[in-house]
Amino acid sequence: MTLQVLNSPFSEEQVKQLNTLLPTLNDYQKIWLTGYLSVVPATAVVPVIDTAEEVKVIATEPQSATILYGSQTGNAQSLAEKLGKELKDAGVEATVLAMSAFKTNQLKKLTNLFIITSTHGEGTPPDNAIQFHEFLYSKRAPKLESIQYSVLALGDSSYEFFCKTGADFDEQLAKLGAQRIVPRVDCDLDYDDLAAGWFENVKNALVTAAPATASQTSAITKEASSTQYSKKNPFYAEVLEKINLNGRGSNKVTYHVELSLEESGLTYAPGDSIGILPENDEQLVHLLIEALGFQQEEIVQVDEQAVPLGKVLQRKLEITVLSKPLLQKIQNFTVNSDLAELLQDDQKWKDYVYGRDLLDVVRSFGPFSWNAQQFVELLRKIPARLYSIASSQEANEEEAHLTIGKVSYETDGRDRLGVCSGQIAERIEIGQKLPIYIHANPNFKLPQDDNIPIIMIGAGTGIAPFRSFVEERAARGAEGKSWLFFGDQHFVTDFLYQTDWQGWVKDGALTNLTTAFSRDGEEKVYVQHRLQEHAKELYEWIEQGAVIYVCGDEKTMAADVDKTLHAIIAEQGAKAAEQAAEYINNLKQQQRYQRDVY
Structure with missing residues (x-):
C-alpha cells in the first residue's frame, strides 16, 4: 500500500513518512490506528513524549478469554484449541480447558467465557461436560453478572434434541446474569463455515491493539502455506484389502478394510478415526x-x-x-x-x-x-462417516485398517443399505480409492505410561480401536497389563479378529481375553454379565490405576456397561450409590474412564 501525493491532504514530507510507516504495520496495528484516529478530535494536540510513556498512554489492556469445551469425539476440543490459537494471535490472553478440568470456584473471576460443546446422544452433555452442566443448574451456581459469554453448539439435525447441550449452557448462563456478547450458533455435522463465522464474531468482540509477534506471524504463514488433507480436502486412499470377518452362516457382514496412506503424510494415533466421504447409491x-x-x-x-x-x-x-x-x-x-x-x-x-x-x-x-x-436447497450435505481405526501406525507405517459392519434391512418391501457401509460392501473393490481424512480423538487415548493397566470393553465393530491399542502396545513392547472384554452373537461365526487376539495372548501383549457370545446358549450373555462375573479382579485392576475404555452402541451396550461398573464399584468397594457415582466421575476427570460410543 503506497500513498500518492496527487490530491493528498499531506505534504511531500508527510507522505514519505507515511509510506515508510504503513508497510511495517500488521493488520491489528492498522485496525487499532484507524480506531484511535476516529476518536481523537481534529483539533487535539498529540503530546510529544518518549516511547516508554507513549506505550503507557495509548496501549490497550489485552483482553482475556476462557474457552471451555465439552467434547466426546474431539470436534469441540479441536475447535476450542483453534479458537484459542486465533485469539492469542490477535493479542487476546486465551485459556483453553475441558469442562471437566475447569475449577468451578474460578467461574466468578472470569471476564469473557466462550463455550464450545457437542450434544451427545439424545440431548445429553458429552462425558467431560456433565459435571459442569450439573453445576450450572445446581443451587451452588453463582450469579455471573460480570461475565460476557457466547456459545458454539455442535450437533446433528437428524436427532430430535439438536444442539440441546449448547442451548442449555446458553440459556442457563443468561439466567445467571451473564451477558451474551455474540449470539449462539448451532452447527450441524457440516460445521466448518458456521464455526468460522462465529470465530470472526468472537475475535471482533475481543480484538485488541496488541500486535502479533514475529513467531506468531511465522506460524500463521506456515499454517496457511502448508497443504493438509481434511474433510474439505480429502486424501484418496487406495483399498489394499477387503475381507469379510464373519464366517459362513452369520447374519452379519463385517469387513476388514486396509487403506494405503502412501505419500499422504497422514499420521494417526490409536483411538483416532478415519472419516470417509461417501456417495449415495x-x-x-x-x-x-x-x-x-x-x-x-x-x-x-x-x-x-x-x-x-x-x-x-x-x-x-x-x-x-x-x-x-x-x-x-x-x-x-x-x-x-x-x-x-x-x-x-x-x-x-x-x-x-x-x-x-x-x-x-x-x-x-x-x-x-x-x-x-x-x-x-432443502437438503443438507452428506455427512462424513467416522470409523475407528483398527490398526497401529507403529506397526503399519503407511496403512490404516478399518472394521466396517454392513448395514442392510428391509422396510415397506424395499431393501435398504447404509450409505457408507453399503458403498464399501457392494460398490468398492480392491484397487479403488476412497476420499478420507484423519479425525483425531484426544478423548480416547492410550495412557502415555506403557506400564498402566488397560481394560477394554467392546461389542461388534466396537472392537476396532482395541485392535489398534493392543497392536500399538505390542509394537512398543509395553509391559502394562491389558484385559479385553468382547461380545458378539456366535463364537464360530462372529469372533472378529480371533487369531489376532489369540496370538497376542500367546505373546503376552494381551493379558486377559474374556468373551460373551449372546446367541450360543439358552440365555443371552453380554459383556456386562462377564464384567460382573469378574467383579473382584476387575475392581482390583481399577484400584491399581487401570484405565477403562468402552466402545460400542451407546443406548444399549454402553449404557448397560456403565450401570454394571457403578454396581461393581459399589459392591466391591463397599460404597453407597452416590459414592460409586462420585468414584466414576473421578475416573472420568482423570481420563481413566473413556468412551467412544455411537
Missing part, C-alpha cells in the same frame, strides 16, 4: 429423481456451482436420513394433509422416519409444488 438416486418428475441432467446451483441434478444427489446431498426439520420444510411444498397430521404426533413421525428415506416421503406425500432448485 446411484440406483436410489435414479428412483428418487423419477419419483420427483425431474431429469437427471437438469442443472441446479449448489455451492455456487452449476451441477447436474443426478450428480449432486449422488455425491453431495443427503437423501437417506429423515429428520423433523426436513419434514417440516417439505410440508411447505405439499397440500397433502397427511404429512401435517403426521408431524403433529411426536411418536408417529418418529415411527415413520425409522428405516425410511426421502424416496418414501416423495412417494407418500405428494404432489409437490417445488422445482429442482427448491428441492435441493
